[in-house]
Amino acid sequence: MTAMAERTPEMSVEEFETIASAAPETVTLEFVGGRISVKRTPDGDRSTVVAWLARRCMQARPDLDLYRGKGLRVETYREGRAKPDAVLTPEAHFAGHGEWADPDGALMAVEVTSYDSDTDRRDRHEKPAAYGQSGIPLYLLIDRDSCTVTVHSSPDRKVGGYRDIHTAKFGEKVLLPDPIGIELDTEILKNYVR
Helix, strand or coil: CCCHHHHHCCCCCCHHHHHHHHCCCCCCCEHHHHHHHECCCCCCCHHHHHHHHHHHHHCCCCCCEEEEECCEEEEEHCCEECCCCEEEEEEECCCCCCCCCCCCCEEEEEEEECCCCHHHHHHHHHHHHHHHCCCCCEEEEEECCCCCEEHHHHHHHHCCCEEEEEEEEECCEEEEEECCCEEEEEHHHHHHHH
16 A cells, blocks of 8 residues: 555545534544544443542532533644543633634543543543643543543643643542642442443
């Protein structure tokens, strides 16, 4: 196969948004790393993990909102489009925003891994690079494959990704550092893996 045959045609963000707006509600499309991808519909356990996190955040910080499936403009010059499983923001932060909001003001993006072939590339590599480059202070990855919680902090806007990464096994306590300042007891997450 030649290099030309391996190349994927470039898609503009406008073309992606047109396609995404026409997709049925049961399909979530993202455009990260210059590539369009289909995000798997959350299973019951994945949805329960996000609900658990929402309760913990609201109990500890009632001044914050945890949005589910909110579209964000990410990456350099806002050319990517991602729909994290959840985004933690100050209360009512996204009021008045359209489908794809600017990430400024978002405090944390959250992904819970799904059991599909794209999880490694998408959740462990492309998403932290995009969220860090966008300046989102924290990226929380709840990884059901490895039974770990990884907190990415200190975003690197020039290169992308995060300078500080802390991983803990399910069952350990995890600190979400400033600007959130919440400690999570992750014992219950053991119940939501296959």
